Amino acid sequence: MTTTPTHSYTRRIPVDAPYDLVVAGGGPAGTAAAVCAARLGLKTLLVEATGCLGGMGTSGLVASFGPVSDGERMLVGGFMKELLDTMWQQKAFGPQVVPEFLNAQLNRWVPFKPEHLKRILDDFAVQAGVELRFFSRVVDVEMEGDRLRGVVLSNVEGLRFVEAKAFVDATGDAALAALAGAECKVVLRDTDTVAPxxxxxxxxxxxxxxxxxxxxxxxxxxxxxxxxxxxxxxxxxxxxxxxxxxxxxxxxxxxxxxxxxxxxxxxxxxxxxxxxxxxxxxxxxxxxxxxxxxxxxxxxxxxxxxxxxxAPVMGVRDSRRIVGEFELGIEDFRNRRQFPDQIAVYNRPTDVHPTDTSKAEYERFLKDFHGKDNLGRGGCVGIPYSILVPRGAQNLWVAGRCHSSDTKVHGSIRAQSAAYMMGQAVGTAAAQSISTGQPACDLDTQALVETLRRAGAFLPQETLSHEMTRS
Ligand SMILES: Cc1cc2nc3c(=O)[nH]c(=O)nc-3n(C[C@H](O)[C@H](O)[C@H](O)COP(=O)(O)OP(=O)(O)OC[C@H]3O[C@@H](n4cnc5c(N)ncnc54)[C@H](O)[C@@H]3O)c2cc1C
Incomplete structure (x- = not known):
């Protein structure tokens, strides 16, 4: 085994004024997190590596939202519903999209114009008072005990240190969580299904x-x-x-x-x-x-x-996910499990693409997609808060693609529509954490669910709990 040579160096770098919340990554998850947190009064910085918001949906030219209904009723509420309504008003969808697409079609993807989405998300962010830092990457962190104290950003101005009370990793790759030492699962040839x-x-x-x-x-x-x-x-x-x-x-x-x-x-x-x-x-x-x-x-x-x-960026379906307080697994999915702390519900088949060109892999994909891993009309699985919390995290959350689920479930809930809902949940959780002092890993999830419901989220669970679901 060869070892990569290392070099240590020290630098003094400029320090920005502190924020309540720093969000790394301005894709669906990060944009929703930042906008929702700013609307709740947090001084929020959104750091995005490219020059626009929307992530895969805009930079990646993945111009369709995964399903937003279960074939009978709309499953998305809150920020995601507001986004759909705004896109509808601004004619941002493909010309064939009709209201039925949105609320009464099973497994119906919703095509849109990426340029419209970029501008709508710009407007949401600017109107909410989110400070945008495009062309910037989170490249390092500083910890203070088990809390994340600040992040180092890299951009055309050089390196900067930014402190905050709370942080959201919405990079897709769990880049911030990994830098902060959170336990992660790297999804490369270590499982039977590696999404291409x-x-x-x-x-x-x-x-x-x-x-x-x-x-x-x-x-x-x-x-x-x-x-x-x-x-x-x-x-x-x-x-x-x-x-x-x-x-x-x-x-x-x-x-x-x-x-x-x-x-x-x-x-x-x-x-x-x-x-x-x-x-x-x-x-x-x-x-x-x-x-x-x-x-x-x-x-x-x-x-x-x-x-x-x-697209100027590779369309990556799966890379690195956190090991969360809970991992949503395929049996939960097939049982359409509902959770007291769920922050969203969703219905989309497990869409884990064939991992090679063999006929067997293609048949495996078809069997899963159309068979037992399709929740069917009227079904949905809950997305619990605890899959968004790196184990033991105090002031760090993840949202979107790098959440904690197994490979099959990930193939369902990695969709943009689900990512927007996860983003709203962690932005709201960060605001609750800052105002109450509750750490991410011990947040009152009943209070969180009630706040999300007031903000329009569709959360049909009958029982609530102050404690998150744990493995
Ligand atoms: C080819 C393909 C097809 C797909 N098809 C669909 C589909 O039809 N419908 C659907 O709903 N979903 C689809 N998906 C899934 C979906 O697009 C993603 O899973 C979803 O966009 C995840 O949202 P996210 O916010 O977690 O990450 P992303 O959308 O990947 O956004 C992450 C953002 O973080 C930024 N970033 C990364 N690292 C850093 C850093 N260190 N510092 C600052 N910024 C950083 C990136 O530039 C990016 O803008 C598809 C995905 C792929 C790849």
């Missing part, structure tokens, strides 16, 4: 008015299903692709002539290695061209498609 990454892209010149698509979303579904079942296997048999990948989510209609494309798995990518990420971006851009050509040659309405852009 995908570099998504933006396409123009799409003929959604081709008769094959009919006049509404059902026509689009029909072509999508035919593409997966018939046209993609045909192209594989014709030797069109570099890798024989039988599964791709495909295109989202986000405008009358535009689409985003979620296609091309980059297998065995290590999202915590910059070398692997770099190689993955190069390969992902090649794959995007292959899928463009496939659509042009095989799929109705696509002859004039143009690749306008690939």
């Amino acid at each position: 990454s995908t570099l998504c892209s933006l396409l123009g010149g799409m003929h959604w008015d081709d008769p094959a698509y009919g006049s509404d979303w059902q026509g689009i579904d029909a072509v999508k299903n035919r593409t997966k079942a018939e046209l993609l296997p045909q192209a594989i048999d014709d030797g069109h692709f570099t890798q024989e990948d039988r599964f791709m989510p495909g295109m989202n209609k986000i405008g009358e002539r535009t689409a985003t494309l979620n296609a091309g798995h980059v297998f065995q990518l290590n999202p915590l290695s910059v070398r692997s990420l770099s190689d993955g971006m190069v390969f992902g851009r090649k794959l995007a061209l292959e899928y463009l050509e496939f659509y042009r040659q095989y799929v109705p309405g696509c002859a004039d498609l143009e690749l306008l852009a690939t």
